[in-house]
C-alpha cells in the first residue's frame with residue numbers, strides 16, 4: 406500500500422467504504438503507449454547500484470558502450486539503480502538515460518530505498534520527468550508497490566504486444582525476514598490487465614512480456630530443470646549463484662500461466678546469473694548487470710536486447726563489455 410494512502414486511512418477513519426473504493430483506478434489509467442516497429446529492440450540493463458561515492462561518469466561511459474552498440478527502441482532498467490545515492494545522484498542518472506533520446510523506463514529493486522531519498526520521492530521524479538521517460542505509478546491506488554504499469558506496443562491501431570512492469574517490492578518483515586513477494590492486489594491487477602486487454606482485442610489474448618526485479622520462487626525449479634537439461638538454457642548463460650528469492654510463494658506464476666498471455670519474464674537481482682530458461686513454456690530471463698558496483702563478474706557486464714518480431718516471437722542478443730574499454 407502506498408504510504409500516502411495508508412496515512413489517509415489512518416487519519417480519516419470515518420471515511421465510508423465508498424471512499425476506499427475510490428482508490429481503485431481504471432486499468433486504462435495504468436497503460437502507456439508506444440508504436441511497434443518490426444524487430445522492436447528492448448535493451449534490458451539491471452543492477453547499477455550507483456552511489457554518491459562512485460565515479461558516476463565512469464559508469465556512464467561504460468554503459469554507453471552497451472547502449473550505443475545495442476541501438477534500442479526502448480531501454481528497460483530492471484531495478485537496483487541505486488545504493489546510498491542522494492537526490493543529486495538520482496537526478497544525474499535519470500538525465501543520463503534521457504540523454505540518449507530513446508524511450509526509457511525503470512522499475513525498482515530491493516536496494517532502491519537504501520538511499521538518501523524515499524521510494525516515493527523517486528517515484529514522483531519519474532512520474533513527472535517527461536521527455537523520453539515512460540513511467541507511471543498511481544500513488545493513491547490500492548495496488549501494492551510503486552511501479553505497476555504497462556506499455557502497449559501499437560501496430561495498425563491494435564495492441565501488438567503488451568510490456569508489463571511490476572514492483573517485486575523490497576523486504577518482508579513478517580513470518581520471515583527476507584525478500585518480499587508480489588501481493589494479492591498486484592496479482593489481481595495483473596489478471597484485470599490481461600482480461601481487459603483481451604476484451605478490448607475482441608477476445609483474443611494479446612502476448613505480453615513482464616519486467617520486475619526479484620525472481621519468482623519458480624526460478625529455483627527452472628534452474629534445476631536447466632541443470633538437468635541444458636537445452637532449456639536458451640542463451641547458454643551463466644548459472645553463477647543460487648537464486649535469492651522470496652520464501653513465500655503468493656501464487657503469481659499459476660495466474661500468469663492460466664491467463665496465457667505472458668511468454669517472457671525478465672528480472673535482475675542475482676548479479677552473476679544471466680541465463681534464460683524456458684520453463685513451462687515461459688522464458689525466465691536473468692538480465693546482465695550494467696556496472697561493476699557491489700558484487701559482479703568482469704566477464705558478465707553489459708546488457709541484453711530482447712527483440713520482438715512480427716510473428717510475436719522473441720530473440721535475444723547479449724552484449725558484454727569490460728571497464729578496460731572505457732578510456
Ligand SMILES: [Fe+2]
Pocket residue numbers: 452454485514516674675676
Ligand atoms: Fe542488485
